[in-house]
Amino acid sequence: MTDPGPTEWSTGAPGVGPWAGGLPDDPRYDPDLLRQGDTRNVVDAYRYWTREAIIADIDRRRHALHIAIENFGNDANIGAVVRTANAFAVDTVHIVGRRRWNRRGAMVTDRYQRLAHHENTADLLAFAAGAGLTVVAVDNVPGAVPLETTVLPRDCVLVFGQEGPGISEAAQTGAAITVSIAQFGSTRSVNAAVAAGIAMHAWIRQWADLSQAW
Numbered sequence: 001m002t003d004p005g006p007t008e009w010s011t012g013a014p015g016v017g018p019w020a021g022g023l024p025d026d027p028r029y030d031p032d033l034l035r036q037g038d039t040r041n042v043v044d045a046y047r048y049w050t051r052e053a054i055i056a057d058i059d060r061r062r063h064a065l066h067i068a069i070e071n072f073g074n075d076a077n078i079g080a081v082v083r084t085a086n087a088f089a090v091d092t093v094h095i096v097g098r099r100r101w102n103r104r105g106a107m108v109t110d111r112y113q114r115l116a117h118h119e120n121t122a123d124l125l126a127f128a129a130g131a132g133l134t135v136v137a138v139d140n141v142p143g144a145v146p147l148e149t150t151v152l153p154r155d156c157v158l159v160f161g162q163e164g165p166g167i168s169e170a171a172q173t174g175a176a177i178t179v180s181i182a183q184f185g186s187t188r189s190v191n192a193a194v195a196a197g198i199a200m201h202a203w204i205r206q207w208a209d210l211s212q213a214w
């Protein structure tokens with residue numbers, strides 16, 4: 001088995017022990033995992049599979065949804081956003097701004113998730129235009145329409161802002177629409193990773209084939 005990477009920290013989950021009986025020769029299986037057991041943070045269907053086989057399998061089923069998060073100030077939420085994007089088989093998570101981000105919250109899920117980096121919002125917008133993706137900004141700013149009653153474009157990139165400044169002017173201006181999540185309490189906003197989870201799930205409810213979920 002490969003050495004644990006910097007983002008690989010134990011969840012205490014038991015996983016599975018060594019394969020019982022003769023070892024199968026299915027090329028998706030990792031011989032080291034078969035011999036030693038598999039305690040990775042992966043669904044049971046992927047137990048003993050190589051990382052490459054898992055990625056290839058998810059790649060066959062990825063959704064049309066892309067996610068972008070602005071990272072001009074090293075936002076601590078990105079790990080959690082990546083983990084949720086992995087759970088929903090999002091096509092790609094785009095990091096805008098600083099290349100480095102705090103991987104801790106990703107719980108190793110970044111290994112199985114397509115990631116892309118853009119120096120600035122203009123580069124993200126250019127990518128989206130070239131890929132035929134509608135840009136949807138997500139923030140509770142003036143002019144936003146309620147996420148709860150908006151049909152999201154199927155081929156889209158949902159763009160999230162950072163704690164503190166919120167979404168950039170450039171992202172708002174470049175977006176076809178801005179959607180906000182309804183709030184009822186005293187806080188001005190929810191955590192960016194929470195907002196990303198809510199918005200991704202809104203897309204899933206509208207466009208995913210739920211019969212294909214685990």
Ligand SMILES: C[S@@+](CC[C@H](N)C(=O)[O-])C[C@H]1O[C@@H](n2cnc3c(N)ncnc32)[C@H](O)[C@@H]1O
Nearest residue numbers: 139140160161162166167180181189190192195
């Ligand atoms: C903590 S918020 C930042 C600032 C927020 N606009 C404010 O006035 O406090 C960080 C990011 O989370 C997302 N977010 C938080 N609450 C939201 C809401 N109610 N609706 C849509 N997005 C939200 C947005 O992407 C936002 O840029």
